[in-house]
Amino acid sequence: MALSNRSNGFAEKILIFDTTLRDGEQTPGVSLTPEKKLQIAMQLDKLGVDIIEAGFAAASQGEMEAISLISKENLRAEICSFARGVKKDIDAVVKSGADSVFLVIPSSDLHIQRKLKKTRNEILEMTAKSVRYAKDAGLTVELGPEDATRADMEFLKEMITKGISEDADRVTPCDTVGILTPEKTYKFYSELREAFPEITLGAHCHDDFGMAVANSIAALKAGADEVHVTMNGLGERAGNAALEEVVVSLKLLYGVETSIKTESLYDTSLLVSRLTGIPVQPNKAIVGENAFVHESGIHTHAILSEPSTYEPIPPEIVGRTRRLAAGKHAGSRGIKAALEEMGLHPS
Ligand SMILES: [Zn+2]
Structure with a gap:
């Protein structure tokens, strides 16, 4: 997709990657049946999101069923499944009928050594092998270096280079524990954009410090062309960047349009809140009861x-x-x- 064509720094087309049904479902206390996931996916499609991450196909039979059900609906949006860098996860994505895989592989030494008990070289090998395997299976591949904002930048670049050399379609370094600031985000994405001018580059920001939306916008301003979001800001721990806040801020504060039909935001928020059982705080921006x-x-x-x-x-x-x-x-x-x-x- 490449470098921004706009004078204000933003890419011509910003892809909205919604992960309400994957990261959002990792909200403590949330568990959606395949039928409820389908209902939300259909609403997200109507809302205009470009990519729906529908779940984690290898996680359970229910997840597999949900992704299959959504894939069969022939929605306009691309249907994606989460996977780790292992064959059985990628096989499950193929079996589910999803169009694409969000292939998440640890990139920080902390995660590589303490979580996976592996070496950097083994991670590079895992990246190359699993991207190739998923591509050969016909999937669109989005590589997600996990905990990338705490990774060594030179190693992160090596990992991304490996992914691109095996034809990864998109790369989304994750701010897994939400430790970026808008300034650091801008610098981080500017450097990656310069190093990889052609690849579609995404942002995946968590809200541990309440900065997920600001960081997502800083990433887009630095040249990222895709953003991971969830309705109502649902997600692990303090959640992810809220779709409604990112999109409306882009539109009204920066004059940047996305594919989202903003007039459907409130209905979508209500549906997600009802089906997940997670209420929206009254003073929440845009979709909170008191916002207007x-x-x-x-x-x-x-x-x-x-x-x-x-x-x-x-x-x-x-x-x-x-x-x-x-x-x-x-x-x-x-x-x-x-x-x-x-x-x-x-x-
Ligand atoms: Zn996440």
């Missing part, structure tokens, strides 16, 4: 004459409506407007 509710009298007064005074996001573009709350801080105009909404006309 105005309480203080000063605010409601101004909103009634000009919404943009206190509304940075027009509610209708994300499928929502404005509400004026008649609470402790309400003023008379707000109360009057709230009553009029109910069909009452106080004198």
